[in-house]
Amino acid sequence: MIYIFYFLFYGFFLTAIIGLLASWIDRKVTARIQYRVGPPLLQPLIDIVKLLGKETLIPAGSSKITFLMAPIIGLASVILVSTLLWINNINPAKSFLGDLIVVLYFLVIPSVSIIMGGFASRNPLASLGASREMKLVLSYELPFILAMLVTVIKSGFTFRLGEILAFQAQNGALVRSWSGVLALIVAIICMQAKLALVPFDIPEAETEISGGVLIEYSGSGLAIYKLMKNMLLFTLPFFLIIVFIGGLRFDGIHLLYGVLKYISLVALMTVIRNTNPRVRIDQVVKFFWGPMTIIAIIAVVLALLGR
Secondary structure (H helix, E strand, C coil), X not given: CHHHHHHHXXXXXXXXXXXXXXXXXXXXXXXXXXXXXXXXXXXXXXXXXXXXXXXXXXXXXXXXXXXXXXXXXXXXXXXXXXXXXXXHHHCHHHCCCCHHHHHHHHHHHHHHHHHHHHHHCCCHHHHHHHHHHHHHHHHHHHHHXXXXXXXXXXXXXXXXXXXXXXXXXXXXXXHXXXXXXXXXXXXXXXXXXXXXXXXXXXXXXXXXXXXXXXCCCCHHHHHHHXXXXXXHHHHHHHHHHHHHCCXXXXXXXXXXXXXXXXXXXXXXXXXXXXXXXCCCHHHHXXXXXXXXXXXXXXXXXXXXXXX
């Protein structure tokens, strides 16, 4: 019963609220940078509610079941990841063997669901966007996994999130070491790509391919995808906070520290998206398989030497 509560309240409800709030902050800051007023506080929620009330159109010739199921699969994976992270953060003793691997696996599924939906729609622009999303995933996953390997090595070769948190509680956050700093930098840039934010918004690229993978989605399907992306705005930074910065604590001054950790990551994502132009997919592949992978490998070597 307790796990159902975690799933519904923490995994879905609380994550959705914080994700929508983070989306508003991102849009508001972006608007201010561009000398605009920006949306009201409830605008992200209003957008989703309006979409849920609209008709869901299915393109002719598309794979109907795959087209409709893709956003649901993506949202379900985000809820499961968030639930696992909340359980480990609140009660590290509930961790199970290999839950870090499970989280990494589920974090790929939102991108896979976008690829499925794009190809299932049979739209040329959506297929192009799905192809770009596929190449984007193949490019950033290698350095991202190497960055996670640093946390495994530093925490005593454990794949349990609870033990990683316990190690940091006793020895300090992993980001305090050189290998931890390098790995966190790589992970943050990979997170920007996972969220498909500028400069890595190539799969959607509204000015080029009119929304790409989401061009054929409307109504509830589009609402679910937007909610999924908003929830990822919390889930991904939360994951990095757990594995690199000691997690979130809710007692005394630590609550303020936890809020500042999250706000800092969201602010950094906003700065990156507002100070960089969109890059081409070939540049992305070279960037992640080149400098980012090299930095991640250096971090792994430093972590091994530090042991």
